[in-house]
Ligand SMILES: Cc1cc2nc3c(=O)[nH]c(=O)nc-3n(C[C@H](O)[C@H](O)[C@H](O)COP(=O)(O)O)c2cc1C
Ligand code: SF4
Ligand code: SF4
């Protein structure tokens with residue numbers, strides 16, 4: 001099937017509609033929805049109807065535009081203006097100004113580094129297309145990669161292209177995607193599965209949710225291409241039940257794709273068949289771990305099991321299974337469309353392409369960003385993020401969530417890639433990035449993440465089940481001024497032991513927030529223990545005698 | 548047709564040993580009289596690699612590997628007794644002792660307990676982490692058996708034997724992390740269980756005093772596990 | 787060889803460990819040819835002396851008095867030995883911990899008393915909220931598990947210590963032995 005045929009497929013049955021004169025795009029992803037963007041959308045529609053200009057002007061719901069802290073966001077095309085913090089009372093004024101001078105009061109500057117320093121591949125359609133319309137996706141070259149693959153590429157050629165791109169898993173560990181695909185492809189047997197991991201359990205992370213809500217077809221297309229490459233005919237999307245909007249849009253997307261013959265039996269008229277079903281996760285962080293996720297799909301208790309055997313060899317119901325993250329799959333179609341070499345030209349030597357981050361914490365601009373690998377932390381935090389608000393001083397940035405670490409000022413000019421982050425004691429992780437200023441207590445931060453790991457531990461293995469509880473206990477004593485230096489030594493011993501003896505990644509990385517804060521902010525621990533003082537003034541310390 | 552069984556040669560603690568390709572490091576070590584501590588593993592039940600006591604070092608592998616689930620490979624060099632491993636094993640036991648309430652002197656299995664004797668074998672004379680002293684129930688509703696959660700180490704041997712050998716699946720684990728607990732049926736009193744056949748297998752495989760039979764003096768509380776290898780053998784036949 | 791100064795103290799325990807100590811019988815005489823017993827509940831001395839080489843501590847730390855005593859003992863002792871399960875693990879005294887100190891007082895002085903139920907406020911030292919093994923309070927150098935450790939175990943441990951060596955206790959005894 002050619003791209004032209006694809007587009008024709010879509011327009012079949014639909015009367016040719018003239019392009020509207022003005023299009024008002026309202027973000028309807030979760031962040032803007034939570035500040036009532038649906039009401040804004042309704043008000044705009046009412047306004048157009050009231051003025052009787054609905055046919056030539058259109059209101060459209062789109063996915064995330066990135067600058068969530070300025071939401072609800074509304075973009076007007078072709079005027080090229082974006083409005084921020086829009087409320088439904090602004091509707092009349094926006095409609096009045098269509099094609100006129102933009103409303104100054106509401107204008108969101110888009111020539112700022114927040115927009116210009118980003119590089120969008122995964123998010124290329126986010127905020128532009130209507131996530132509930134397959135036509136929109138196809139209009140922007142959607143499903144052409146799948147059509148191309150089925151038309152004139154062998155499975156091996158697809159794998160070679162992915163390998164050439166240098167794409168690495170975006171679920172945290174950064175395992176080379178091409179290598180994983182080729183392992184599954186080589187695994188014997190006729191039954192294989194493809195699973196998309198959309199469990200996204202890191203506190204504060206919402207990259208995957210945003211992709212699913214803003215551009216669901218991109219993930220389905222990536223999965224279908226993967227299924228063709230490894231020889232699978234059934235796929236599962238494992239989504240957290242806490243993401244109802246993503247689930248709804250995925251259901252719609254699957255239905256639409258099936259209707260157009262882009263999923264299901266004999267895709268694009270070929271012998272290739274691929275079905276996708278959604279499975280809901282019960283919200284346990286550990287169910288994002290691949291073996292636990294598989295157990296959960298099988299209807300068992302979501303607990304990890306020792307690897308090897310890896311899922312590539314022995315996965316869902318014992319069959320070879322490819323499991324990749326949402327963002328990993330979202331990169332596949334552009335790689336096929338533009339070539340592996342194109343993708344490999346972006347980024348650093350060992351980390352190719354872009355990475356989506358959920359920028360949060362003590363920065364002016366929070367939201368979803370996509371940047372080329374190799375960009376420095378300083379550019380992310382100070383240019384894109386706009387620096388620290390309130391004239392406060394930067395202290396550290398936390399990447400990798402509960403498995404990651406805190407990176408201090410001295411490494412601000414380090415490039416963001418898998419290896420560099422590991423060298424300074426953190427990880428790329430799935431893309432959470434929390435900026436902290438001088439008002440954050442690093443021991444308290446470590447305690448927060450340890451609490452998370454303790455609560456989310458599945459309880460199967462001893463070091464993680466009991467070790468995290470013991471480490472949390474010590475951190476609690478440190479932050480309430482009760483601990484001694486020998487308890488700090490015990491904490492370090494436990495970190496070492498839990499890291500090297502736990503069964504799965506949760507336990508193995510649970511000590512990381514403690515280890516990295518101990519590495520760079522040991523003086524803060526000592527102040528709590530010896531002087532009974534919290535330098536950032538966060539922890540409740542016992543009132544000292546004589547004060 | 549039978550596939551030829553391949554044999555692998557390897558080194559464990561610098562000794563040349565050999566094992567079938569489907570055997571684990573633990574099995575081969577035991578055949579050769581090399582001691583590797585275990586708690587969750589029990590011959591005859593599926594191994595789950597949960598207690599982490601059997602971790603060993605393998606040359607060229609950065610991670611520590613659980614001997615109970617790791618297959619032997621040609622040319623492997625396994626080390627089972629390094630100082631680091633001994634330290635981790637002792638700490639694992641300390642964590643287990645600290646997790647619940649182990650008062651050996653008044654325990655029904657004092658002197659016949661795997662946890663207790665491993666502590667001695669591995670040279671653990673005290674618990675370096677603070678005891679947690681949780682408040683936990685004892686369920687004595689079953690006419691013959693008792694479950695005392697104060698002594699449970701969550702090895703899940705009971706869960707596996709009841710599911711895999713007895714086929715009753717009375718036991719399971721409820722809750723997460725430090726709040727995990729073994730339960731009978733849907734967390735109902737054991738005495739009310741509709742699935743339990745009162746076969747006593749769980750009691751016999753339990754390594755600690757968490758499961759015991761009522762009304763027996765301590766000296767008679769030796770747990771009988773001889774039946775397991777026999778039952779497994781029968782199970783293999785069936786396969 | 788200079789004579790070593792040995793002491794024994796008794797916190798929250800049942801005195802069983804001290805009984806086992808006496809069970810060394812004639813070997814006591816042998817041991818105390820190389821050492822002096824400078825303080826013990828078994829001998830009539832009022833004050834815990836300074837400069838003690840080896841102190842055996844029986845019992846867990848349960849009350850304010852235990853706490854006070856163990857801090858003082860630690861200060862005056864070179865080698866502190868946690869003597870028996872109560873000292874090493876908290877053992878039976880620690881069985882109150884899941885319920886808290888108050889529950890114990892309620893049970894002992896109110897619920898089970900028929901005549902004038904009343905929690906005593908004097909004479910009996912205040913209970914700590916939590917019973918702790920000795921090493922959770924002060925540094926301990928040697929651990930002798932056992933409930934009680936046998937006379938043989940105590941003898942071997944002390945002989946080693948008197949000879950200036952660290953005994954390998956796991957070879958000799960275990961929890962609950
Ligand atoms: C505790 C834990 C939680 C995880 N959670 C996720 C998750 O939410 N999403 C995800 O894609 N991968 C998660 N992973 C990583 C997966 O196990 C797996 O490596 C990943 O899905 C592989 O996809 P990739 O190669 O595309 O990164 C988690 C791993 C661990 C140990
Ligand atoms: S490390 Fe933690 S989450 Fe992973 S298996 Fe062990 S207990 Fe479960
Ligand atoms: S179960 Fe074993 S370790 Fe626990 S109290 Fe009983 S004898 Fe001691």
Ligand code: SF4
Nearest residue numbers: 709743744746747749
């Ligand atoms: S007695 Fe038998 S059937 Fe009952 S719980 Fe134990 S193993 Fe299962």
Ligand code: SF4
Nearest residue numbers: 699700702703705753
């Ligand atoms: S009851 Fe016994 S066998 Fe079952 S998990 Fe607890 S310790 Fe293991």
Ligand code: FES
Nearest residue numbers: 596598599601615
């Ligand atoms: S015996 Fe291997 S992990 Fe428990």
